[in-house]
Amino acid sequence: MSFRTKLLFVVLLTIFASVSVVAYAVTHYTQAAFEAMDAERTEALVAQFKKENSFSAGRKSPIKQKT
DSSP states (O other): HHHHHHHHHHHHHHHHHHHHHHHHHHHHHHHHHHHHHHHHHHHHHHHHHHHHHHHHHOOOOOOOOOO
């Protein structure tokens, strides 16, 4: 192999490794951010559901039921 070919392989390997590391980091941090956001939304929905059910536990339903 000539020096020029070896140098090309080293440069290509360096570029490939750099792009791979950046892509992994972006994927990892993006996934972590979305999971945290999803957990916050889930907690908010559960809290809202519990709050609405606690209000309606002591009252009758405003919808008239057929007898």
